[in-house]
Amino acid sequence: MDTKISDIIARLFDVTVDVKVTRPDPQFGDYATNVALQLAKPLGKNPREIAETLATALRETGEYAAVSVAGPGFINVTLADTALLAALAARPVQARLNESAVIEVYNPNPFKDLHIGHAYNCITADTLANLLEQRGATTHRVSYHGDVGLHVGKSLWAILQFIDGDVAKLDAIPENERAAFMSRMYVEGARAYKDDETAKEAIERLTKQSYGFEDAFEQQVYDVCKAWSFDYITATVARLGSKPAERRYLESEADTLGVETVKQHVGSVFEESDGAIVFPGEQYGLFTNVFVSSRGTGLYAARDLGLMQLKQRDFSPQKSYIVTGDEQRAYFNVVIKAAELSLPELKDVTVNIPTGTVKLSTGKMSSRTGDVLNIEWLFERLHEAASERGDVQEAVIIAALRYAFLKVRIGSDIIFDVNEALSIEGNSGPYLQYAHARARTILAKSKQTGMQPADLDAAERTLVSKLGEYHEVIQAASEQLLPHLLCTYLYELSQTFNRFYEQSRVIGDAREAQRLFIVERYADTLRDGLTVLGIPTPDQL
RNA sequence: GCACCCGUAGCUCAGCUGGAUAGAGCGUUGGCUUGCGGAGCCAAAGGCCACAUGUUCGAAUCAUGUCGGGUGUACCA
Numbered sequence: 001m002d003t004k005i006s007d008i009i010a011r012l013f014d015v016t017v018d019v020k021v022t023r024p025d026p027q028f029g030d031y032a033t034n035v036a037l038q039l040a041k042p043l044g045k046n047p048r049e050i051a052e053t054l055a056t057a058l059r060e061t062g063e064y065a066a067v068s069v070a071g072p073g074f075i076n077v078t079l080a081d082t083a084l085l086a087a088l089a090a091r092p093v094q095a096r097l098n099e100s101a102v103i104e105v106y107n108p109n110p111f112k113d114l115h116i117g118h119a120y121n122c123i124t125a126d127t128l129a130n131l132l133e134q135r136g137a138t139t140h141r142v143s144y145h146g147d148v149g150l151h152v153g154k155s156l157w158a159i160l161q162f163i164d165g166d167v168a169k170l171d172a173i174p175e176n177e178r179a180a181f182m183s184r185m186y187v188e189g190a191r192a193y194k195d196d197e198t199a200k201e202a203i204e205r206l207t208k209q210s211y212g213f214e215d216a217f218e219q220q221v222y223d224v225c226k227a228w229s230f231d232y233i234t235a236t237v238a239r240l241g242s243k244p245a246e247r248r249y250l251e252s253e254a255d256t257l258g259v260e261t262v263k264q265h266v267g268s269v270f271e272e273s274d275g276a277i278v279f280p281g282e283q284y285g286l287f288t289n290v291f292v293s294s295r296g297t298g299l300y301a302a303r304d305l306g307l308m309q310l311k312q313r314d315f316s317p318q319k320s321y322i323v324t325g326d327e328q329r330a331y332f333n334v335v336i337k338a339a340e341l342s343l344p345e346l347k348d349v350t351v352n353i354p355t356g357t358v359k360l361s362t363g364k365m366s367s368r369t370g371d372v373l374n375i376e377w378l379f380e381r382l383h384e385a386a387s388e389r390g391d392v393q394e395a396v397i398i399a400a401l402r403y404a405f406l407k408v409r410i411g412s413d414i415i416f417d418v419n420e421a422l423s424i425e426g427n428s429g430p431y432l433q434y435a436h437a438r439a440r441t442i443l444a445k446s447k448q449t450g451m452q453p454a455d456l457d458a459a460e461r462t463l464v465s466k467l468g469e470y471h472e473v474i475q476a477a478s479e480q481l482l483p484h485l486l487c488t489y490l491y492e493l494s495q496t497f498n499r500f501y502e503q504s505r506v507i508g509d510a511r512e513a514q515r516l517f518i519v520e521r522y523a524d525t526l527r528d529g530l531t532v533l534g535i536p537t538p539d540q541l
Numbered sequence: 542g543c544a545c546c547c548g549u550a551g552c553u554c555a556g557c558u559g560g561a562u563a564g565a566g567c568g569u570u571g572g573c574u575u576g577c578g579g580a581g582c583c584a585a586a587g588g589c590c591a592c593a594u595g596u597u598c599g600a601a602u603c604a605u606g607u608c609g610g611g612u613g614u615a616c617c618a
Binding site (some may be wrong): 287289424492 | 543544545546547552553554555558559560561566568577578579581583586597598599605611612613614615616617618
């Protein structure tokens with residue numbers, strides 16, 4: 001429709017404009033545009049006059065049920081029922097059909113526990129991957145983990161103290177207690193590092209050797225515990241309703257390549273400073289960051305440079321997305337700039353998507369101190385709250401968590417309220433699951449089969465019009481990588497349905513078959529949309 | 542200090558590629574109620590869209606500044 005209108009404008013007024021068609025308040029029609037207002041100035045004419053001229057031309061096409069001019073010069077278009085019904089079959093434009101994208105879907109470090117921020121980033125990244133797929137992109141979900149470094153030294157030191165030379169002590173820890181054990185060990189190691197001088201020395205030795213231990217026993221303990229960590233991470237990702245990564249990258253494997261790259265570009269991109277190799281980001285309005293330490297070891301930034309190349313080698317993507325907390329925004333600007341200069345073939349590939357912080361409505365928040373807000377704690381709270389309401393279903397827990405995170409625009413902080421998330425009233429994941437199940441029940445109860453209506457009554461019309469918006473929303477959400485647009489739409493859709501449902505009987509009505517058709521489209525649309533959000537849609541709850 | 546992000550109803554958030562009375566949910570108040578799952582529907586109260594100036598026919602939306610909150614700023618990840 002937008003191109004049609006701009007064609008008409010070109011013909012009548014001899015100007016080219018990018019016409020934007022929007023979905024107005026239903027009282028005005030199905031579509032609206034304010035081009036007439038925009039044209040008023042350049043054409044030096046009254047906007048209402050322009051609008052009337054355009055409206056007449058649009059009416060003459062005979063394609064629309066009604067075209068009217070309102071307010072200062074809005075053109076409102078009402079589609080014919082047949083056009084409205086035809087729109088139900090529309091699919092999102094596959095604009096990314098030839099695009100291959102890599103996306104880091106989760107990246108917690110082994111030997112440490114998982115906190116609420118990991119859950120948020122994981123759910124967001126997983127959903128972004130789904131959205132890219134909706135537009136036809138091929139996606140590769142990968143993960144990236146710090147398997148070397150100080151945190152490993154701290155944890156391993158405490159673990160070694162605990163087992164005291166006897167691996168059997170590790171075997172004695174039941175599977176379901178391993179995560180808690182590891183978490184405890186990290187805290188203990190971190191404390192010893194701070195308070196105990198001899199422990200600190202031992203931890204530093206272990207840290208240096210985390211690429212490969214001289215002692216076979218230490219290596220064995222490291223391997224066992226690392227495997228535990230990854231088992232736990234994998235299991236947690238599944239619990240969050242996210243899809244697994246197809247390739248796991250480790251900092252230890254990205255390190256060599258990254259350090260090499262940095263060293264190759266000393267003098268051109270990087271420079272030496274106090275024995276370290278730094279990227280002088282100030283020249284580009286960024287900040288200067290150390291890539292290789294004065295000890296010659298690769299730092300996080302160098303490893304990211306290595307990782308970029310590994311991803312490129314494995315998948316040669318057009319885009320590579322990294323979802324992180326906002327506090328890493330400036331850091332990634334530096335790394336991306338450094339990559340662009342040292343690896344020109346990677347220009348414009350890596351995109352950092354900064355997210356907000358998850359805080360709790362109770363005031364407690366994600367923190368670095370002992371006040372850990374880990375994922376286990378979160379799941380416990382969700383289960384508690386769910387059991388207070390009756391039965392606990394994993395599908396509902398996933399819906400509560402994912403929807404609460406996804407309904408807010410990416411970038412702003414999430415104030416998470418367990419009870420609100422689980423609520424079956426209002427704008428929540430469980431509510432939408434319920435709305436879906438209720439529609440399925442109607443379909444199951446009827447003995448008739450759906451039949452596409454030839455025309456629509458007022459309530460049906462409003463619902464069908466809203467349903468026709470689905471593919472537009474998917475497109476917008478995918479284009480802008482904003483899942484909350486889909487959340488908002490699905491909730492509005494369910495509200496529209498409830499209004500329809502309030503006044504339109506389905507089973508037993510003369511229009512039963514026609515309405516079944518619409519209800520089915522509604523249920524399918526909800527299922528489709530919730531699936532993109534990674535939310536399960538059981539037929540019954 | 543400098544840079545970036547944020548500031549919309551009591552609370553949690555949409556709306557931000559400028560346009561029609563600033564919208565939802567929760568909470569509050571009132572109504573619908575033998576119902577295809579009422580976990581809903583209808584209605585009311587509640588907003589100088591942090592503040593100021595500017596650009597514009599038109600600003601919650603753009604620009605500049607002020608105030609308030611957050612984050613980053615060299616060998617952690």
